[in-house]
Amino acid sequence: MEPWKKTAETTTELADAMTEAMNRMGEFFRNAQPPVQGGQAPQHRDLPRSLFLEAPPIYEPSEGRGPGKSSATEILNKIQARHKALMEPGDFVHPRSKRDAEVRGRAKREAPYVIYPEILVIVDYDGYRLHGGDNVQIKRYFISFWNGVDLRYKLLKGPKVRISIAGIIISRGRDATPYLERNRVGRDAIDSAAALTDMGKYLFRERRLPVYDIAVAITKYDMCRRRKGGRCTKGTAGFAYVGGACVVNKRLEKVNSVAIIEDTGGFSGIIVAAHEVGHLLGAVHDGSPPPTYLGGPGAERCRWEDGYIMSDLRHTEKGFRWSPCSISSFHHFLNGETATCLFNSPHEDESLPRVLPGKLLSLDAQCRRDRGTSACFKDERVCAQLFCFDSGSGYCVAYRPAAEGSPCGDGQTCNSGRCIVEHENIIPDYSQHTVSYLRRSDETDDYEPFNLTSTSRRS
16 A cells, blocks of 8 residues: 555654655646736636635637627626625636537537546745745645545535646746736735636636636635725635636636635635635525526525535534535536536546645644634534634634544544544545646746645635
8 A cells, every 4th residue: 555545643754655755756846927918817706705716727719619608797696794606697618628529519418427627726926935935835735725625525426526636836926926916905905806807817818827627826815805985895715606617708808717715824715615616616605596697406495504515604514515405506517518628537647645634734733824823622623613712802713614634532533524533544545637737937937747746714
């Protein structure tokens, strides 16, 4: 059995195993350079303050995408006080040419048994600094991060969903993510709606990226929503389009398969990412009707207060699961005409070991990254809500659960919101196959492949 498939007794052992695997597979790193001149991002939004994450595919205008449909005005659907999802019915087009060949001429095709959304992960400059500017540590963290997201999608059947990483772009300069930088509000916030719009337009024009289905930009900064009068209200943790996967809006020259999420370096954005990707795959917030341009079952029969992933009230085990309405919405979207870009298998290069995120960072380390303090409790309570000491108020405050695999007692670990006895195979024995790319730091500004060799918010 390979070293990463054995139970590691310490974080150091896990890190060593992951490092060895990365070295054996020929790890290659480069930093992201500024985007193409004049490249501004399109418009995309989604997700509120809970946990969500999404990402978009890259499409070159010259490639075949099929005829676009007539577009309508963008509709911003306010769902609950801090949750919002952008619903944009306009110009749906199949994005990736490599898949268009398979579906061209077909009105509808049933989803395969397993789909593999390929995620392009974009780490901004502040995220690069947050992780010490260490490429290896950044890869370890985000592969484990997406393993945590994948665990939520492993619950789905018909079709099954397995998250795959198409690439990780690490920004070693602020100008590498202009769509974030030009929408900064003050010193510590980003106008999420404007940034998502710009990100979509930028990716529409950017032709040097690897093939992917969803692009997710990750930042440590607070996101805010611009209100009438100009005030930008904080409290948004993620933004994405409902049903945005596989969609290119040619009229507005942007891709809709994008998302921006907030993560402070302690795995606080895992559930947010799952939530946002859920929006991109057609799920609305629980308690809400379906957008008219997507149709489908919607989620009016599932209560927001029940606290499933597509809610913002995730305080129990249900916060790790999908509501029946979300499951029905996924089935509707994934078996529709738009989702065919997700039907191909990812690159089968090397198996990537996956480590549970709670094995990389202790409970104290997770709180230290989130709030600069320590964990108040280290028992079964952390699995549903991780309470961290708040130095300002003197109270213990919880924003989200501890990361999967976190210790919750002697010989016990967190699993889907519950504290269970830790088994020998606590590190899941499954892998993803993918090649990742990072932009070079030299003058060529090209992308070159490297093999990822590690496992795989603010609530």
